[in-house]
Amino acid sequence: MSIATLAEVLQPALRQGYAVAGLVTLGWEDMRAYVAAAEAEGAPVILQAGPSCRAHTPLPVLGKMFRHLAETASVPVVAHLDHGYTLEECREALDSGFTSLMYDGSRKPLAQNIDETARIAELAHAAGISCEGEIGFVGYSGGDGSDGTDPQEAERFARETLVDAMAISVGNVHLQQDREGGLDEARIRAIEALTTVPLVIHGGSGVPVAQRSALAHTSSICKFNIGTELRMAFGAALREAVARDPARFDRVAILKETHDPVMLAARTVIRALGAPNKDI
Template sequence: MTLATLAEVLQPALKQGHAVAGLVTLGWEDMRAYVAAAEAENVPVILQAGPSCRAHTPLPVLGKMFRHLAEHASVPVVAHLDHGYTMDECKEALDSGFTSLMFDGSRKPLAQNIAETAAIAEMAHAAGISCEGEIGFVGYSGGEQSAGTDPEEAAQFAVETNVDAMAISVGNVHLQEDKDGGLDEPRIRAIEAVTSVPLVIHGGSGVPVDQRRRLAQGSSICKFNIGTELRMAFGDALRNAVNADPARFDRVAILKDTHDPVVAAARRVLTAFKGTENG
């Protein structure tokens, strides 16, 4: 069994100079492909259930799916709640077997964000699992605008919440389909200077691969969330599978054809986060 907490995979990443991918799942086909990719690359992987995933599949079911994959995997697998917005939602994820809770209070005033995140971190730690918080708001492509993380507020947040990982807003954007953006490295260095907590980049699909690799090996960013580019790979594979034989109607047979292309896309993602010691 290789079920792991977030802290168990991020602390080695921080010390050894690499990052771990938080791969955003939507269903059985992609989460299974992500674990296969992690095994092929011999790296840990964080399976993430975000709001759209939870709207489609209940948390208790997702917890069992994640744990089943972890128990049969040859690499560490983290069962992670992504963007939990309430204590009740985080408690349900904990009760469903998740090993990591990400509470997103980034839209709230700082004091409220700290208080609520600290309460969830305390609950998680009492159960022997991990907690990620967010300070500074990461916006959405074509939607809400970002609000960059203030280094002094980040230092306060890290100390007062006792989180195991801290998501920051440094030019990253959710749901970005291209890689024309880039992260604000001076802001990252300013945050690194005032806290030793592993840092997390949400909206990692929009970050150029060279910058991902460089920051994974040479900064405190230990987790990059990747969703959009893998959803695009799945969508392309599914369209190809459907169009290859218009008479085919069995969805199991159709979905099976998405596996190898998604594994290949996930392996390309995972490779960029490896440290120098493991290629």
């Protein structure tokens, strides 16, 4: 299966009533495990390079890693820039082989966010790839609070930017380690009543699994971003591997032991979102 764009995996999800997992990567070990999980589930997957990932590994390197995994996978794989904050960063991701650009102007005034996101969407579409935008700031656990998305503003944002997917703020929070928050379903219904664009939930680790699954099947939410719970699985596996023999020092041997636990955790995430066990 060749590498896919975001639109190529989200449009079937919108039509058929499921969601695709946007899995936040930090390095080779987790991204490889995520693709293995997607293949085991027969489902598409979105590999996401967020700011902390890019601070560790340059975009041109990440692009090659994502594309190598995609081009050897049996399922569709999207190479996605998560939370791009500048035009230059988005251009670099495009030049590095990414197939989806997420521009985050959610902290900016609405008109500025629309103008800048529309420019990124035009850039992406001219190159034959996809664009995701964000309307309504999604906060961080222990940090800045969220600004809920206004449905009327969401309709305008989707219409004027022509994005392929729209991230919304409906009670979701980045970096949340528990699943006690839950999403504002009334706000979700109000937003989807005004637009047909696939919706995205950032901070999906804080959303109860049952609610993720229900919304994947019954709403326009076609993508859940999941990072924290998978990083927790990786960290637990890594600590166990090191503690088993404190004298070990070969990092390749140690990191190898994170693969199966992370793959199994990712399989659980993917399965709950209901993607059919078949190619798109």
